[in-house]
Amino acid sequence: MSDVKPLGFDTQQIHxxxxxxxxxxxxxxxxxxxxxxxxxxxxHAAALFNLQEVGYIYSRLTNPTVAVLQERIATLEGGIGGVCCSSGHAAQIMALFPLMQPGLNVVVSTRLYGGTITQFSHTIxxxxxxxxxxxxxxxxxxxxxxxxxxxAIFCESIANPGGYITxxxxxxxxxxxxGIPLIVDNTSATPxxxxxxxxxxTLVVHSTTKYLTGNGTVTGGCVVDSGNFDWGANDKFPSLSQPEPAYHGLVxxxxxxxxxxxxxxxxxxxxxxxxTMNPQAAHYTLMGTETLSLRMQRHVENALELATWLEKDPRVDYVTYAGLPSSPYYGRIETVCPKGAxxxxxxxxxxxxDACLKFVDSLEIFSHVANLGDTRSLVIHSASTTHRQLSLEQQEAAGAAPNVVRLSIGIEDVADLKVDLDQALTKATA
Structure with missing residues (x-):
């Protein structure tokens, strides 16, 4: 029997x-x-509720539209299964929930989205x-x-906002x-x-709101399991390795x-x-995944050209894009993100x-929103918005210092984006 060649990424993202x-x-x-x-x-009802048969019971648990998205994201990530939920923040709690008990901790990177830092610093x-x-x-x-x-250990593959590569x-x-799982937020990179x-x-989480959907229409999250971790290798994960009383002692x-x-x-x-992720949100994200590779290629192409141009601009102190040879993370691209930063x-x-605030207010094509990964180019001043609740030390550690603006580069004509950035820089530094 001849070996069957695995389907390519572009085929899988559609089918x-x-x-x-x-x-x-x-x-x-x-x-x-x-x-x-x-x-x-x-x-049949009893078998479903006893987890003796797989099927649909109630849409808080499972839904056919959501199930397709779960399988698609898991396939693209090379995982064995996925669980979609209502947002990226929900995905982070969902990822930790089977692992944690009161008194336990998770080791996390200082370079994270500001909301994640707040969630891990206070809410949990x-x-x-x-x-x-x-x-x-x-x-x-x-x-x-x-x-x-x-x-657990938690980090982002490409960290928001600075684009640092882990x-x-x-x-x-x-x-x-x-003997613990590594959880990677792959939102900024995508599979x-x-x-x-x-x-x-071991585990991958996503805010599907961002690049996977790609059009700024719905919120969502996903947790993907590699299937490679032995949850019974030690006694650290009783929720998975010990009898579950809610299911009559099922392990x-x-x-x-x-x-x-x-x-x-x-x-x-x-x-x-x-x-729970609602089925309409899953539908929008499914449509977004169909063009993921095409969009990501353009995102990377535009980002590299703009970062290279901005790095040479005397009005700019520095640029953090890992795709620049000057970046300390440039050497990690080949291993971690071989198709681009x-x-x-x-x-x-x-x-x-003050210049950052004026710059943000002066942009015309770039939209000033608390989001990233849209087809549209987006901008935000993190220190006064997404990272506002953090101390100055936390802001600087996360790459969101007061003099820093985050750019999410879209798929527009790059020449138009340059004109917009140039006029905004002129007004901000006049």
């Missing part, structure tokens, strides 16, 4: 998880706008969890921060040595630019094998936390805080 609708023959995945599903009989304490922030460029410090109560293989080795699982990550690891984490995310996470970076203006 993975999707089939013509069996009832109507509809080629595009329908929006199953329904709350509940009729059981065949009483035995209400669950009795805590986070230890470390500069992930200091691998010894990452290893030293792990203690007997650490249950050395995922190095961090994965530290996680493996400690087209970076494959964290292939680099050693997820023994019952579902490599799919244990994914099934727990649905049967426990979505059941009890209720962070993404469409996100920051610029520091010599005029400081």
């Amino acid at each position: 993975a998880g999707a089939h013509p609708d069996p009832a109507t023959g509809a080629r595009q995945t329908p929006i199953y706008q329904t709350t509940a599903y009729v059981f065949r009989d009483a035995d 304490k209400r669950f009795g969890w805590s986070a230890t922030f470390v500069d992930f460029d200091d691998e010894a410090a990452v290893a030293a921060a792990i203690d007997e109560n650490t249950r 050395d995922i293989p190095a961090i994965a080795k530290i996680a493996d040595a400690a 087209y630019l970076c494959n964290p699982i292939a680099l050693g990550a 997820f690891k023994d019952t579902f094998g490599p799919m244990a984490y994914t099934f727990h995310g649905i049967a426990i996470g979505l059941r009890d936390l209720g962070m 993404g469409g996100l970076f920051t610029i520091a203006l010599k005029g400081g805080y």
Whole structure:
């Protein structure tokens, strides 16, 4: 028997998880706008609720439209299963939920989206969890921060806002040595630019709101499991390796094998936390994934040209784009992001805080919004918005100092973007 060649990324982003609708023959995945599903009989209902059979019960747990998106993202990431939810922030809580208990901690990078830093600094304490922030460029410090109560390591592949690239293989080795999972937020890179699982990550999270959807229409999140972690190798993860009282002593690891984490995310996470993705949002994101590779190529092309141009501008103090040879992260591109360093970076203006505000207000094509990964070019002054709740030290560590503006480069004509940036820089530094 001849070996079957795996489908290419461009094919998978269109076809993975999707089939013509069996009832109507509809080629595009329908929006199953329904709350509940009729059981065949009483035995069928009981089997579903006992997790003895896979199927649809209630749309807080599973929905056919959402299921297609889950399979598609998991396939693109090289994972075994995925769970979609209501937002990227929801995905982060969903990712940690099976791993954590009161008194436990997670080691996280200092270079994260400001909302994530706030979530890990303050909000998770209400669950009795805590986070230890470390500069992930200091691998010894990452290893030293792990203690007997650490249950995961968390970072971003391409960090928001600065576009810094994490050395995922190095961090994965530290996680493996400690017997804990590495969780990588792959939102800024997408599976087209970076494959964290292939680099050693256990779990991948996404804000599907961003590049995966790509058009700024809906919010969503996803957690993808590699299927490679042995949840029973030690006693650190009882939710997956010990009897679950809510299911009459069922042990997820023994019952579902490599799919244990994914099934727990649905049967426990979505059941009890209720962070459900609605089917219309899933539909919009499915349509967005169909052009992911095409859009990411243009995002990278435009970002590199603009970053190179801005780095030479005397009104700009520095540019953080990892695709520039001057970046300290340039050497990581070949390993971590071989198809490019993404469409996100920051610029520091010599005029400081006030110049940044005037620059943002003067742009015309760039939209001033709290989002990234849109087809449109976007801008925001992180220190006064997304990172406003952080201390100055936290802002600087995250790459969001007061003199810094974040640019999310879209897929417009790059010449038009240059004209817009130039006129805004002129007004900001006059």
